[in-house]
Amino acid sequence: xxxxxxxxxxxxxxxxxxxxxxxxxxxxxxxxxxxxxxxxxxxxxxxxxxxxxxxxxxxxxxxxxxxxxxxxxxxxxxxxxxxxxxxxxxxxxxxxxxxxxxxxxxxxxxxxxxxxxxxxxxxxxxxxxxxxxxxxxxxxxxxxxxxxxxxxxxxxxxxxxxxxxxxxxxxxxxxxxxxxxxxxxxxxxxxxxxxxxxxxxxxxxxxxxxxxxxxxxxxxxxxxxxxx
Amino acid sequence: xxxxxxxxxxxxxxxxxxxxxxxxxxxxxxxxxxxxxxxxxxxxxxxxxxxxxxxxxxxxxxxxxxxxxxxxxxxxxxxxxxxxxxxxxxxxxxxxxxxxxxxxxxxxxxxxxxxxxxxxxxxxxxxxxxxxxxxxxxxxxxxxxxxxxxxxxxxxxxxxxxxxxxxxxxxxxxxxxxxxxxxxxxxxxxxxxxxxxxxxxxxxxxxxxxxxxxxxxxxxxxxxxxxx
Numbered sequence: 001x002x003x004x005x006x007x008x009x010x011x012x013x014x015x016x017x018x019x020x021x022x023x024x025x026x027x028x029x030x031x032x033x034x035x036x037x038x039x040x041x042x043x044x045x046x047x048x049x050x051x052x053x054x055x056x057x058x059x060x061x062x063x064x065x066x067x068x069x070x071x072x073x074x075x076x077x078x079x080x081x082x083x084x085x086x087x088x089x090x091x092x093x094x095x096x097x098x099x100x101x102x103x104x105x106x107x108x109x110x111x112x113x114x115x116x117x118x119x120x121x122x123x124x125x126x127x128x129x130x131x132x133x134x135x136x137x138x139x140x141x142x143x144x145x146x147x148x149x150x151x152x153x154x155x156x157x158x159x160x161x162x163x164x165x166x167x168x169x170x171x172x173x174x175x176x177x178x179x180x181x182x183x184x185x186x187x188x189x190x191x192x193x194x195x196x197x198x199x200x201x202x203x204x205x206x207x208x209x210x211x212x213x214x215x216x217x218x219x220x221x222x223x224x225x226x227x228x
Numbered sequence: 229x230x231x232x233x234x235x236x237x238x239x240x241x242x243x244x245x246x247x248x249x250x251x252x253x254x255x256x257x258x259x260x261x262x263x264x265x266x267x268x269x270x271x272x273x274x275x276x277x278x279x280x281x282x283x284x285x286x287x288x289x290x291x292x293x294x295x296x297x298x299x300x301x302x303x304x305x306x307x308x309x310x311x312x313x314x315x316x317x318x319x320x321x322x323x324x325x326x327x328x329x330x331x332x333x334x335x336x337x338x339x340x341x342x343x344x345x346x347x348x349x350x351x352x353x354x355x356x357x358x359x360x361x362x363x364x365x366x367x368x369x370x371x372x373x374x375x376x377x378x379x380x381x382x383x384x385x386x387x388x389x390x391x392x393x394x395x396x397x398x399x400x401x402x403x404x405x406x407x408x409x410x411x412x413x414x415x416x417x418x419x420x421x422x423x424x425x426x427x428x429x430x431x432x433x434x435x436x437x438x439x440x441x442x443x444x445x446x447x448x449x450x451x452x453x454x455x456x
Binding site for chain 2: 001003004005006008015016017018020021022024025026027028029031032033034035036039040041042059060061062064065066074105106129
C-alpha cells in the first residue's frame, strides 16, 4: 500500500490517528494555507544581495507568529516596523521567496543549495520547523560529493546532527579525502575542522583495532606487578 | 487502540497516510495556526446586534483567503474595505468571535446554539468547511427535543442532509408530534413544512403497509379482466 501524501510504501500500518482525524488534519492544512502573501500585505522584504529582483510582500501578523526575531523587530517598533520595508542581508531573492512562502504554507521544495541557504535563514530568524526540515533534507541527501561542504556549513551553525552524519560519510571515504579540492581549502581556512575529521577517523579506527586485538591476542594479566 | 486526536477507539487501522506524513500534517496545523487575529490587524468586525461588546480584530488577507464574500467586499473596495470596519448583521458577539477564530485555526468548540448560528454565518460568507463542520455536528446531535427546531432552520437554508436526518427523527416520534409547542407554531408560520413531515411519514408508512400486505395477502392475478 502506498501513502497518498508522500507515495512511499507504508512502513507502518498502525498510526495513532484514526482515518477521520487523518482526513481532518489534511483538510485543515488545505484550509489554513490559502492565505496569499501578496494579498493586502503590510510589509515588504528585500533580498539586499539581489535588490533589483523586487520586493517579497508579506504580513507582519504572519511573520511575528512564525519567528521570534520578527516578533521582537515589529513589537519593539524598530525602524523596519515603522517603514514597512525590511532588508534581509546575505540572501538571494529565490531563497527569500521560498522562506516567506514556507511561513505561509509550511511547504518548500528543496534542492541542496536551497536547503543550505534556508537552513541558515531559519536559524537566523529562529523558525525551528524550517530548520528541522532543512536539516532532515541535508542529512538524508548526504553523499561523498557534498559531504565536505555540508560538514563545513553545519560547523558554522553548530548543527550537531548534520556534523555527525557528515563525519560518518567522510570517514567512510578517507582514502579519497586528500585528493579533494575542498580538503586543501579547509586545511588553510579552518584547520580545526580537518583535525576533527582525523580524530573522528582515529576514534573509529582505534575501536576497530581494539576489537581486532581483543579477538586475536592472548589475554594479559592487567593486574601484574608495577615496576618503577 | 485510541486515536490521539479525538480519543475514539480506532475503527480502521489502515489509513492512506504513513506515520511520518500523519505527524507532518499535525505539525503543519500547529505551525500554521499560530497567527493571532489581534496581531497587527488591519480590519475590525462588529456584531451589529451586540456592538457594545467591542470589536473583533482580523486581517483582510485572512478573510479574503477563506471567504469569497469577503474577497468580493475587499477587492471591489467597497465602503467596508476603505474604512477598515465591517458591521455584521444578525449575529452575536460570541458567534462572530467564534467565526473569526475558525478562519484562523479551522477549530471551533460547538454547542447546539453556536452550531445553528455559525451554520447560518458560514453559508452567508461561503465558508464551506465551517458549514460542513456545523452540519455534521447538527446531524450527529439530533434528538427528539431539538428535531423540530433543527428541521425549521435547515429548511431556511436548504440543508438537504440536515432536513432528511431531522425528518427521520420526527417521523420516528409521530405519536408525540402534536403535543409539541413548536408543532403548533410551525402550522401557523409555515404550513408547507408541516405537510412535508406528514408526507414523509405517509411515504414511510405506506412502504410498511405494502410490505405487510405483500407478506399476508394471497397473490392476485394483476392481469385479470378490466370491467368498465
